[in-house]
Amino acid sequence: MNNKTKVKVENLNCFYDDFQALKDINMEIKSKEITALIGPSGCGKSTFLRCLNRMNDLIEGARIEGIVCIDDYDIYQNGTDVVSLRKKVGMVFQQPNPFPKSIYDNIAYGPRIHGIKDRSRLNEIVEKSLKNSALWEEVKDRLDTSALDLSGGQQQRLCIARALAVEPDILLMDEPASALDPVATSRIEDLMKDLAENYTIVIVTHNMQQAARISDRTGFFLMGELIEFDRTETIFEKPAQQKTEDYITGRFG
């Protein structure tokens, strides 16, 4: 696999007030691959993920230095349209966060704010998104019921469908399965593998088996630094760094 580079991160530093959360990160994320980010809590992997769609802008005191290029466009340059950036770079959160609306309105939320009003066009998007997130068969007869009545795993797939509905290129997932049971987790993992055919996926996970199972490349973060970034087999079978080996063999973290 020699896909082209989708995201290129150069000398990225991120600060929360005086605390440096990311130190000089360099990384190339390939198109239509799953890139997993692993590391102990507080190592900066979620911060890194939020740098990619500028969700860190929302955190008071957050400051970013360096370059993040998506399709050769630096998203931190002045005049970047954050709205269209986030349309292109979707995000799924750790806790499923369906809006307290119907299933239909959850999926249609994104398309609607981006100006799609036509009902039949919205119907199409809702159906397609739910099919892509493997939820359609379970909910097609109750699209107008509340999304909060779904199970946790269904809610998370709904959130994935909601992100897909605005037709992003990249999907960022921040521990998307950590709040779910093993069955729901494995469904999400299968789904991610399917989605990787069309989307570039970056996933933060605490679960190393998960990273090993689904990802093409893995990055290991420790205390704000990217210790090692390589093909997943290499990271898990013969890592170059002692720290990486210590972590994946469970000697710390």
Add this chain to the structure above:
Amino acid sequence: MSRKYKQFFGFMALRLAGLIVLFVLFYIIYDIVSKGLSSINWEFISQPPRRGMTEGGIYPAIVGTFYVTVITALVSVPLGMFGAIYLNEYAKKGRLSRLIRMAIRNLAGVPSIVFGLFGVALFVQWFNFGPSLISAGFTLGLMTLPVTITASEEALKTVPDAYRKGSLALGATRWETIKTNVLPLAIPGMMTGSILGLARAAGETAPILFTGAAFFLPHLPDSPFSQFMALPYHLYILATQHHNISVVRPIAYATALVLIVLVLLINLTAIILRIKYRKKFENK
């Protein structure tokens, strides 16, 4: 003394404190109902006072209180909501938002008579509205502002942050997020809190004393710039300023009863709204 008894007496003391609240409320209501109910009839509700307020009803005062409360709501609810939206959704945690919050806290502590005098200076004289419904309504509106802002902010805080982040991550602007994903959930709570503030304002005397409430008017107010009669002020006159206090005592109690019923009705609206809102949140 054994630990068991300590606990027993401790709980008794706490329970007593709770019961005292109940007792005070029921005693006030009992006292007013028992002494005022006999004077209440259709004429009392629908006629103006006659013969130096010794006969007739309190219709103009009911209408006046209604009008002034509406103006209060028009001032305080939108200002309070917008202020709360700014503070909770937009303002950075800096010197400005600290200053605004401090101002709100202090505003809540300003005595109502000071608000009354402030209203005279600002609305009656400086804006030249004269003593009028609008001067009194604006004064009451400013007075209730801390309540509506605080209540609205609390309502906004109950909306989970995940809804905001979820919406922003889909490429919505902050305003779109607030409009479509935050306000629909917060508005019932905002209304509940604001209504409780209005109920308080409807019963205030000091702020309207110099800003528009009239001792006696033979006709209803015909514009926002008219003076008006109001229940709390009317009650104050009947209870303390009338030339024949003992004769009008039953009328005073009846007026108090009407005022209390009115305030309880307003509070009831808030309670109903809250129950409806809670159910809606749980079902979904």
